[in-house]
Amino acid sequence: MSLVEALKNRRYRIERLEGPEEECRRLLDLGLTPGEETSVVQAVPFGDPLVVVVRGMRIALRRREASWIKIH
Amino acid sequence: MDKNSLAGTVTPSEAPDEAEPESKRDQKAKPLTACLAGVPNAGKTALMNALTGGSFHTANYPGVTVTISRGRTRAEFGPEMTLIDLPGVHSARAASPEEELSCQVLEGRHPSIHPDAIIAVVDSTQLERHLKFASFTARRGKPLVLALTMMDMLARSGQSISANKLAEALGVPVVCVDGRTGWGAEEVISTLRREIEKPVTEDSALARIPDEPVAAYREIRHLLDLSGAIKKSRPLVVAADSMTERIDRIVLNRYLGFPIFFTILVALFASIFWAAQPFMDFVEWGFAQTGALALRLLPEGALSRFIAEGLIGGVGSVAVFFPQIIILFFLMTLLEDSGYLARGAALVDRPLSRLGLHGRSFVPMLSGFACAIPAVLAARTIPQRRERLLTIWIIPLMSCSARLPVYALLLAALLPGKAGRAGLVLAGIYISSLLVGALTAGLIGRFVLRKQSSSMLAMEMPLYRKPLIKPTLRITWSRSAAYLKKAGMPIVLISAFLWLLSNFGPGARQPVSESGARPALVTASDLDHSFAAGIGQTIEPALKPMGVDWRVGVGLISAFAAREVFVSTMAIVFHVADDGENQQAGLLENIRSATFAGTSQRVFTTSSILGLIVFFFFSLQCLSTVAVVKSETGSWKMAGLQLLFYTGLGYLLSSAVVQGLRLVGIE
Numbered sequence: 001m002s003l004v005e006a007l008k009n010r011r012y013r014i015e016r017l018e019g020p021e022e023e024c025r026r027l028l029d030l031g032l033t034p035g036e037e038t039s040v041v042q043a044v045p046f047g048d049p050l051v052v053v054v055r056g057m058r059i060a061l062r063r064r065e066a067s068w069i070k071i072h
Numbered sequence: 073m074d075k076n077s078l079a080g081t082v083t084p085s086e087a088p089d090e091a092e093p094e095s096k097r098d099q100k101a102k103p104l105t106a107c108l109a110g111v112p113n114a115g116k117t118a119l120m121n122a123l124t125g126g127s128f129h130t131a132n133y134p135g136v137t138v139t140i141s142r143g144r145t146r147a148e149f150g151p152e153m154t155l156i157d158l159p160g161v162h163s164a165r166a167a168s169p170e171e172e173l174s175c176q177v178l179e180g181r182h183p184s185i186h187p188d189a190i191i192a193v194v195d196s197t198q199l200e201r202h203l204k205f206a207s208f209t210a211r212r213g214k215p216l217v218l219a220l221t222m223m224d225m226l227a228r229s230g231q232s233i234s235a236n237k238l239a240e241a242l243g244v245p246v247v248c249v250d251g252r253t254g255w256g257a258e259e260v261i262s263t264l265r266r267e268i269e270k271p272v273t274e275d276s277a278l279a280r281i282p283d284e285p286v287a288a289y290r291e292i293r294h295l296l297d298l299s300g301a302i303k304k305s306r307p308l309v310v311a312a313d314s315m316t317e318r319i320d321r322i323v324l325n326r327y328l329g330f331p332i333f334f335t336i337l338v339a340l341f342a343s344i345f346w347a348a349q350p351f352m353d354f355v356e357w358g359f360a361q362t363g364a365l366a367l368r369l370l371p372e373g374a375l376s377r378f379i380a381e382g383l384i385g386g387v388g389s390v391a392v393f394f395p396q397i398i399i400l401f402f403l404m405t406l407l408e409d410s411g412y413l414a415r416g417a418a419l420v421d422r423p424l425s426r427l428g429l430h431g432r433s434f435v436p437m438l439s440g441f442a443c444a445i446p447a448v449l450a451a452r453t454i455p456q457r458r459e460r461l462l463t464i465w466i467i468p469l470m471s472c473s474a475r476l477p478v479y480a481l482l483l484a485a486l487l488p489g490k491a492g493r494a495g496l497v498l499a500g501i502y503i504s505s506l507l508v509g510a511l512t513a514g515l516i517g518r519f520v521l522r523k524q525s526s527s528m529l530a531m532e533m534p535l536y537r538k539p540l541i542k543p544t545l546r547i548t549w550s551r552s553a554a555y556l557k558k559a560g561m562p563i564v565l566i567s568a569f570l571w572l573l574s575n576f577g578p579g580a581r582q583p584v585s586e587s588g589a590r591p592a593l594v595t596a597s598d599l600d601h602s603f604a605a606g607i608g609q610t611i612e613p614a615l616k617p618m619g620v621d622w623r624v625g626v627g628l629i630s631a632f633a634a635r636e637v638f639v640s641t642m643a644i645v646f647h648v649a650d651d652g653e654n655q656q657a658g659l660l661e662n663i664r665s666a667t668f669a670g671t672s673q674r675v676f677t678t679s680s681i682l683g684l685i686v687f688f689f690f691s692l693q694c695l696s697t698v699a700v701v702k703s704e705t706g707s708w709k710m711a712g713l714q715l716l717f718y719t720g721l722g723y724l725l726s727s728a729v730v731q732g733l734r735l736v737g738i739e
Contacts, residue, residue: 023528028285029163030530031201036289042320045329046422049431049529051320055200056229058316058533060418062425065530 003052003066006040012071013037014054019068031055032069040066103144105154105186106264108219109178109209110193111202112160113411113534115221117141118251119193120157121543123149123260140173140185141550149261156185162532164208164283168455178212189215189268191260196220196248197229197313197535199302203242203292207281210244215267218246218278219260225535228313232303241299243276252540316411316535323415333419336412337438340403344396344442345473351395359388374575382571386564389634390556393443396473397555400442402548404435404450409539414531421529427510428517430459431529437463437509440470441502444697446555448704455528458521461710464701466513468692468718471505474635478688481639485663486681501689508689563696567633574604574626574644604629617727618687619680619734621668631693638688677739683730691722 006012014036017024032038032054041058042051049060061069108116124143141157158177159170176182178190192206210216220235239246245263249256281291296302323332363380370376407413413435421431432454440447447467454460479501483494607629608622615625623645631638639659646662666675692698692715702711733739 025165025285026163026528026530029165029204030532031204031285031289033286033289041317042324043326044324044419044422045326048422049418051324051418051533055198056231057198057201058320058535060414060421060431060529060531060533062421062529065528 001071003038003040003050003061003069003071004063006071008040008042011037011039015070015072017068018070019065023065024068027061027065027069030059031057032059038069038071103152103154104188104268105156106189106191107177107185107187108155108157108191108193109174109205110160111195111198111205111532112162113532114160114193114195114202115251116157116160116193117547118540118543119191119219119221119249119257119260120155120251121546122249122251122254122257123155126542126546145261146257149258150265153261153264155191156187161205162455164205168453168460170452171455178209180212187214189217189264191264192216192218194218194220195222196226196233197222197231198532199233199296200289200292203278204281204285204288207278207288207292208283210276210279210281211283213279215264216244216278217260217264217267218242218244219256220246220248221251222535223248223250225313225537228315228535230304234301237299237301238296241295241301242278244278251543313535316533319536320415320533323412324419329419333416336407336416340400340438341441343399343403348395348399352392355392355395356388359384359391363388377575378568378571382568382575383564385640386567386571386633387560389567389637390560390563392636393473394552394556396442397446398548398552400439400446401551401555402544404439405544405547405551406539409537409544411534411536414533417531418529418533425527425529427513428459428462428521429513430454430456430463430527431531433459433463436467437470437506440467440472443472443474443555444468444470444694445700446551448697448700449555451704459527461705462513462517462521464704464710465516465714466509468694468697468714469505469509469512469690471502471689472635472694474694475688477636477639478631479685481642481659481663482681482685482688484660485676486678486685488660488664501685505689563634566695567637570604570630570633570637572603573607574602574630574641577602577605617731618683618723619675619677619730620684621675623666624675624684628687628693631688632695634696635688635693674739679730679733679738682733683726686729687722687726689722690718690725692718 003012014032014034016034017027017032032052036054038052038054040050041053043049044051044060048063050063050066052059052061052066108120110116120141120143123145125146140159143155143157145153145155156177158174161171161174163171164175173182177185177187180186190209190212192209194202194206206218218239220233220238223233226232235246235248245267247256247260247263249260251257277295281288281295322328363384366380366384367376370379404413407416416434417431419431420434424431424433433451435453436447436450438447439450444467447470448464451460451463451467454463479498480494483497487494487497604626605622608625611625612622615621615628618624624642626645627638627641630641642663643659646659646666663676664674667673668675698711698715701714702708705711
């Protein structure tokens with residue numbers, strides 16, 4: 001499943017990134033690398049973007065971007 | 073946390089570093105230059121403030137026009153060093169012009185900035201991510217010191233770091249600093265000096281971290297684990313600070329998020345308009361007095377009037393907006409430092425990205441309501457070129473404060489004695505400008521600048537912090553000064569030029585004379601025969617559809633210096649005595665009774681006033697904006713297109729409104 005389907009405040013591990021190369025590279029640069037723990041802590045009023053915590057950082061990700069992040 | 077530092081950098085030659093700091097190269101005359109580099113929100117600006125003692129200034133550099141702060145190290149820290157605060161970089165794969173500039177400098181590709189050393193600023197609460205960027209700076213092969221910031225915030229996220237162990241693991245000197253109190257600042261400089269003497273970064277563990285992110289993060293984690301530098305009481309995935317968590321839960325709440333956002337916006341507007349008002353009145357008064365004084369002191373003649381009205385008046389027309397700009401920059405800097413700005417961008421990202429804009433477009437759009445110039449500059453933070461251009465494209469539609477005096481005059485003429493209704497119409501104009509901007513962005517985004525798939529948000533949300541007033545004031549001041557430099561000169565030059573046009577004519581009583589005729593100085597009442605009048609009369613046929621005569625045309629031309637100049641030009645062309653208080657009332661009276669030459673047909677009717685409002689709503693009557701767009705986009709193409717598009721659109725729509733109204737019987 002992808003990060004979009006993640007339950008709020010549940011911890012997951014990133015499995016892989018699946019999406020356009022350039023964009024995924026930016027997510028990797030941000031620290032969203034496979035094997036890393038992450039969780040969705042909040043969605044802003046429109047339900048998009050999501051607020052994701054990884055490596056102790058809070059990152060706002062659009063749903064589109066979150067859907068590239070496969071988790072388990 | 074321990075009083076730290078430079079451990080791990082085994083320096084065999086313990087040369088007395090203060091004695092001969094510039095032994096290498098021929099740097100006897102030129103002070104060393106060090107760059108502060110890091111991810112945005114790493115605390116660079118606070119550190120810059122501490123290192124320079126607050127005496128840094130911003131400067132524009134060639135290439136992309138990005139403002140960089142530059143300053144000198146404090147005298148107590150030994151021989152002077154030049155410090156340059158590079159814009160924060162999200163990723164070494166630079167996206168925005170700001171990031172690109174930083175990368176150019178770090179990679180040695182910049183034409184004029186060549187740092188001798190780098191201070192890599194690393195936020196200790198987001199160590200892994202910041203070390204990733206620090207490793208990029210370490211690979212440049214320049215002497216490097218790692219400045220570890222936000223140590224006070226670290227405890228809040230349940231961690232602690234030993235600088236000594238970190239330095240040992242990374243193979244580069246690490247200094248803990250607190251830019252806010254200045255703690256550790258001197259040590260950064262002395263460590264840097266030692267590093268320049270004996271660089272160790274090149275084959276340090278930090279520099280050997282690969283560029284590829286997965287491997288890089290693995291290596292960083294490995295190094296950190298081995299070093300034992302970090303003590304975590306909580307796993308990193310939940311480590312985000314609890315105060316930040318609590319605030320976010322409120323400000324990003326489904327129901328409260330937008331009300332809070334709009335309350336902040338309204339408060340911001342209120343301060344820009346009402347809090348600035350007394351200061352603006354004062355500035356206006358001051359310039360009027362100075363002008364009057366100049367007239368009295370200087371020998372009477374063309375020159376003294378040029379100085380008093382053309383120059384001092386011109387400077388005054390810029391300066392009058394300065395209080396608003398300062399308040400805008402101050403509040404924006406506060407919001408930015410506190411961490412809220414990123415939340416605001418996240419909140420509006422969805423609606424804005426639907427229009428082809430970006431969450432970050434909201435800051436430029438908001439600034440556009442004060443002045444388009446800082447707004448265009450603020451668009452630099454938008455990473456995608458397309459979204460940046462689209463944002464810049466719609467900024468001129470935002471109802472800037474220079475339009476306010478024009479609307480005030482026109483509405484007073486349209487709705488005499490009905491201030492309440494005029495206020496409502498004015499509010500309508502402001503809201504429409506936002507809606508029309510959104511519509512334009514949507515249309516242009518759909519049909520002209522086609523959407524690219526690479527649009528991304530992926531934005532860090534910094535921890536909330538209490539902003540510090542002193543650095544905020546300093547940044548406010550340097551941003552405002554940069555604005556004044558950028559916008560001020562064109563406005564002053566243009567208004568001086570327009571003054572000449574409207575005060576000189578091709579010989580008195582000869583509106584259209586042979587070239588070479590002695591230009592005679594004409595008094596205010598003789599504006600009718602000036603060059604400006606000549607131009608106005610030439611374009612009069614074109615003004616017919618808008619239902620106005622050449623005198624209004626002169627006003628429209630003069631408004632290209634700055635829109636509010638329209639009002640003072642109207643006062644001149646409609647022969648209103650300049651006695652301050654009564655000017656507005658006298659102007660209204662004269663405007664209402666003005667008729668087309670030789671007829672009894674009124675110039676200012678319901679239809680023509682509405683037409684003028686529509687014209688000012690759309691038209692890009694601000695050559696300074698055109699100049700700034702040119703310098704920001706790097707070509708005249710967009711700036712010229714924008715000028716033609718909006719001014720043409722304003723003309724067409726205004727004519728359509730006037731003719732349409734007349735068709736249904738409204739004069």
